[in-house]
Amino acid sequence: MSRKIGDVILDLQNISLRFGGVKALTDISFDIREHEVRAIIGPNGAGKSSMLNVINGVYHPQEGKIFYRGEERRKMEPHMAASTGIARTFQNIALFKGMSVLDNIMTGRNLKMKTNILLQALWLGPAQKEEIEHRRKVEEIIDFLEIQHIRKTPVGRLPYGLQKRVDLGRALAMEPQILLLDEPMAGMNVEEKQDMCRFILDVNDQFGTTIVLIEHDMGVVMDISDRVVVLDYGKKIGDGVPDEVRSNPEVIKAYLGAGH
Amino acid sequence: MGFFVETLIGGLMAGMLYSLVALGFVLIFKASGVFNFAQGAMVLFAALAMARFSEWANIALGGDSLFLANLIAFLGAGVVMFIVAWIIERLVLRNLVNQEGATLLMATLGIAYVLEGVGQTIFGGQIYTIDVGMPKDPVIMFESLFEGGIMINKEDFIAALIAAVLVGVLTLFFQKTPTGRALRAVADDHQAAQSIGIPLNRTWVIVWCVAGIVALVAGIIWGSKLGVQFSLATVALRALPVVILGGLTSVPGAIIGGLIIGVGEKLSEVYLGPYVGGGIEIWFAYALALVFLLFRPQGLFGEKIINRV
Amino acid sequence: MIYRENGQFKTTYAADQQIFTIAQDKWFVLGLIAFAFIGVPMLADEYMFRAILIPFLILSLAALGVNLLVGYCGQITLGAGAFMAIGAYAAYNFMIRVDGVPLVAALLLGGATTAALGIIFGIPSLRVRGLYLAVATLAAQFFCDWAFLRLGWFTNYSPSGSVSISNLSAFGWAIDSPVEKYLFCLLFLVAFAFFAKNLTRASIGRQWMAIRDMDVAAEVIGIRPMWAKLSAFAVSSFFIGVAGALWGFVHLGSWEPAAFSVDRSFQLLFMVIIGGLGSIMGSFFGAAFIVIMPIFLNQALPALGSLFGIAISTAGVAHAEFIIFGSLIVFFLIVEPHGLARLWAIAKEKLRLWPFPH
Numbered sequence: 001m002s003r004k005i006g007d008v009i010l011d012l013q014n015i016s017l018r019f020g021g022v023k024a025l026t027d028i029s030f031d032i033r034e035h036e037v038r039a040i041i042g043p044n045g046a047g048k049s050s051m052l053n054v055i056n057g058v059y060h061p062q063e064g065k066i067f068y069r070g071e072e073r074r075k076m077e078p079h080m081a082a083s084t085g086i087a088r089t090f091q092n093i094a095l096f097k098g099m100s101v102l103d104n105i106m107t108g109r110n111l112k113m114k115t116n117i118l119l120q121a122l123w124l125g126p127a128q129k130e131e132i133e134h135r136r137k138v139e140e141i142i143d144f145l146e147i148q149h150i151r152k153t154p155v156g157r158l159p160y161g162l163q164k165r166v167d168l169g170r171a172l173a174m175e176p177q178i179l180l181l182d183e184p185m186a187g188m189n190v191e192e193k194q195d196m197c198r199f200i201l202d203v204n205d206q207f208g209t210t211i212v213l214i215e216h217d218m219g220v221v222m223d224i225s226d227r228v229v230v231l232d233y234g235k236k237i238g239d240g241v242p243d244e245v246r247s248n249p250e251v252i253k254a255y256l257g258a259g260h
Numbered sequence: 261m262g263f264f265v266e267t268l269i270g271g272l273m274a275g276m277l278y279s280l281v282a283l284g285f286v287l288i289f290k291a292s293g294v295f296n297f298a299q300g301a302m303v304l305f306a307a308l309a310m311a312r313f314s315e316w317a318n319i320a321l322g323g324d325s326l327f328l329a330n331l332i333a334f335l336g337a338g339v340v341m342f343i344v345a346w347i348i349e350r351l352v353l354r355n356l357v358n359q360e361g362a363t364l365l366m367a368t369l370g371i372a373y374v375l376e377g378v379g380q381t382i383f384g385g386q387i388y389t390i391d392v393g394m395p396k397d398p399v400i401m402f403e404s405l406f407e408g409g410i411m412i413n414k415e416d417f418i419a420a421l422i423a424a425v426l427v428g429v430l431t432l433f434f435q436k437t438p439t440g441r442a443l444r445a446v447a448d449d450h451q452a453a454q455s456i457g458i459p460l461n462r463t464w465v466i467v468w469c470v471a472g473i474v475a476l477v478a479g480i481i482w483g484s485k486l487g488v489q490f491s492l493a494t495v496a497l498r499a500l501p502v503v504i505l506g507g508l509t510s511v512p513g514a515i516i517g518g519l520i521i522g523v524g525e526k527l528s529e530v531y532l533g534p535y536v537g538g539g540i541e542i543w544f545a546y547a548l549a550l551v552f553l554l555f556r557p558q559g560l561f562g563e564k565i566i567n568r569v
Numbered sequence: 570m571i572y573r574e575n576g577q578f579k580t581t582y583a584a585d586q587q588i589f590t591i592a593q594d595k596w597f598v599l600g601l602i603a604f605a606f607i608g609v610p611m612l613a614d615e616y617m618f619r620a621i622l623i624p625f626l627i628l629s630l631a632a633l634g635v636n637l638l639v640g641y642c643g644q645i646t647l648g649a650g651a652f653m654a655i656g657a658y659a660a661y662n663f664m665i666r667v668d669g670v671p672l673v674a675a676l677l678l679g680g681a682t683t684a685a686l687g688i689i690f691g692i693p694s695l696r697v698r699g700l701y702l703a704v705a706t707l708a709a710q711f712f713c714d715w716a717f718l719r720l721g722w723f724t725n726y727s728p729s730g731s732v733s734i735s736n737l738s739a740f741g742w743a744i745d746s747p748v749e750k751y752l753f754c755l756l757f758l759v760a761f762a763f764f765a766k767n768l769t770r771a772s773i774g775r776q777w778m779a780i781r782d783m784d785v786a787a788e789v790i791g792i793r794p795m796w797a798k799l800s801a802f803a804v805s806s807f808f809i810g811v812a813g814a815l816w817g818f819v820h821l822g823s824w825e826p827a828a829f830s831v832d833r834s835f836q837l838l839f840m841v842i843i844g845g846l847g848s849i850m851g852s853f854f855g856a857a858f859i860v861i862m863p864i865f866l867n868q869a870l871p872a873l874g875s876l877f878g879i880a881i882s883t884a885g886v887a888h889a890e891f892i893i894f895g896s897l898i899v900f901f902l903i904v905e906p907h908g909l910a911r912l913w914a915i916a917k918e919k920l921r922l923w924p925f926p927h
């Protein structure tokens with residue numbers, strides 16, 4: 001592996017999140033280093049997705065601080081997180097059902113498109129030029145993910161595995177610094193999982209994108225991630241390289257239940 | 261002060277009637293997720309049926325007993341509303357399961373047109389009266405408290421009472437009876453309810469029928485006050501702010517929302533209206549509901565929406 | 570001439586991003602536009618222009634506007650009639666209060682005013698969605714109904730808000746006869762349809778659709794919901810406002826607030842739903858359906874009645890119209906919830922394979 005893990009890019013300190021009386025996250029701290037693959041694991045309802053939602057601004061934690069590249073981040077809406085370079089995919093695919101694969105991925109370029117609405121209405125030179133320029137970039141992503149044959153298909157008609165790939169493509173179109181992946185391999189068969197693993201590692205390798213990954217398949221997690229953080233009932237119970245986590249008694253207890 | 265209280269009470273009474281129409285919306289929305297724009301047309305239809313049946317029954321009985329004629333008319337109109345509910349379920353709802361909200365909304369607008377057309381074709385398009393023997397004379401109350409006392413329309417008072425009783429009965433029906441439980445289950449999750457053996461189609465007929473009865477009562481009250489005519493169908497538009505204020509899924513919300521809107525309308529018309537040329541009550545109700553929505557998007561008693569991704 | 574795309578290879582992205590990627594489509598639509606400009610004025614009579622063609626053009630324009638908001642951005646509105654009223658009265662005020670303002674400028678300014686107010690009336694969409702929003706937009710409707718009736722300044726203190734405009738002319742061209750009015754409206758419609766198509770295939774259109782399909786995901790990839798929604802309200806209101814101004818100036822000549830009542834709002838929403846949400850073509854289909862249907866029923870019902878020896882009264886016809894119109898709407902929604910545009914697309918799909926369907 002040619003990539004080099006860099007400094008801490010995102011530092012989460014003492015994050016607590018509540019919905020009414022329900023505690024989703026309690027006092028969680030961990031950091032994410034540049035260019036690494038960081039996995040978040042834990043049983044169902046452990047608060048993994050909530051953690052991602054906190055990172056990209058969908059949820060606002062009641063307590064705790066988030067440092068992004070050393071600077072404290074203010075309360076932030078998702079589109080602001082996106083403009084600082086945080087992209088994500090979704091556990092339950094959240095594609096734009098009424099649009100084609102191409103258009104879905106093109107929306108990912110939105111932040112980088114600058115022509116105003118009047119030029120777009122008239123389809124004048126700059127608007128058209130910009131459209132073509134971004135189309136070229138999107139076609140690269142389509143090639144990368146090997147979905148050329150379905151570029152004009154409405155995403156609603158695609159099988160599950162391909163939809164997951166388009167979801168990844170849309171996030172990649174943002175050329176993110178940090179890519180959050182929420183169970184990218186859930187519900188896939190072995191071949192699809194292998195493909196997805198390859199894409200994730202390629203993204204990490206070729207573009208140097210930092211990856212935060214939620215995944216249930218332990219084999220995959222232990223294989224591809226550099227460091228793993230383990231959550232259970234909204235609390236952090238383990239953190240470290242895969243081997244450390246694997247031998248952590250508390251993690252074993254959480255996964256296998258008490259008494260083992 | 262006496263005048264203020266009088267306006268306030270007038271508002272509460274009018275609000276009770278709004279609640280009644282709003283209740284129809286809420287019932288149907290809860291059970292089938294349909295935002296029923298035809299509720300106003302149902303009020304008109306029911307009132308037309310009531311007015312004409314009572315007229316015909318009175319003639320058939322030789323004008324002896326107005327009470328009996330009204331009773332027959334009420335039962336007859338109830339049966340008519342049941343048939344309406346059944347036909348709507350059969351021909352429309354059943355074929356539109358799982359469609360989007362906007363499509364269903366449009367379908368109910370279509371139903372509204374049909375009901376207005378059919379109602380006026382069968383029962384006639386003139387202005388009719390409903391006389392259920394409501395006392396029309398005002399009474400003066402609380403003379404000891406306020407100078408000159410407070411004038412209250414007995415008719416309004418009785419109407420509010422009927423509305424309150426109806427609301428109570430419906431609440432009991434929803435909370436305590438097996439059918440009510442089934443309706444709530446369907447409201448919660450169509451598929452889950454179906455999977456435990458609750459017949460979806462039958463519950464829809466029941467709930468549209470109940471909404472039809474509610475429309476009938478509303479129609480009788482509004483009709484005996486204002487006469488039965490085409491404009492009754494627009495009552496629905498007056499009641500919409502009530503629904504969004506109270507939350508689309510909440511029965512108590514419909515009641516309290518109705519009261520707030522009723523009072524707000526009356527007070528605004530009396531105290532604000534003269535400065536801006538009058539006639540502001542209808543949009544004021546909407547504005548009130550809107551301002552409220554900006555702070556609580558789910559309405560007064562609606563369930564809080566949490567985005568899960 | 571067979572409907573085929575064989576042999577039409579695209580070698581640049583620009584070619585692939587054209588409005589009509591199939592050459593036959595392009596020629597068909599261009600031919601249709603040419604026919605509308607040249608053929609129709611030669612064929613149609615005055616009644617056709619007044620009762621069908623001019624209303625169809627203007628309501629198509631309004632339906633386009635509604636479709637941008639409802640079909641593309643997913644924000645249901647029941648206040649389109651009010652936006653037409655704002656456009657009409659704003660243009661009227663520019664006309665009578667600003668000396669020597671050209672007609673086209675007044676119409677566009679009317680649209681711009683509507684766009685500005687559309688943004689204000691669109692603010693609730695940032696907090697509430699779906700049916701709550703639909704009801705919230707009714708507030709705009711009732712407020713405008715009231716304002717144009719009661720606040721004299723808007724209507725130059727004319728009783729009951731009734732105003733009139735006469736002697737229309739643009740660029741030295743007097744727009745008097747029905748044919749001229751038709752052509753004037755047609756010019757507007759063609760231009761605006763072109764703008765609408767461009768917007769929907771550009772970045773802004775994708776933002777609208779993203780918000781419509783999955784608003785949380787849209788926000789996560791960096792679309793600002795406020796900008797997307799309010800821009801949709803603004804553009805849509807602009808279209809509807811210009812349509813309203815045309816409706817008042819060109820079609821009616823003199824009008825009062827009742828011309829833009831809540832019924833008009835419902836009618837416009839019907840058009841886009843029957844025509845097809847999220848389809849430019851669908852807006853035209855819907856408008857045609859809603860304009861022609863009542864006229865057809867009005868003619869056909871008494872004729873049908875006399876055929877069976879029944880005399881149907883005027884009121885009877887009105888009621889029957891209600892019933893048939895309502896039933897047709899329900900029927901269409903059940904048979905094809907995606908509207909006439911979907912039927913059109915299916916027909917094209919079939920035609921592409923014809924005569925070898927397998």
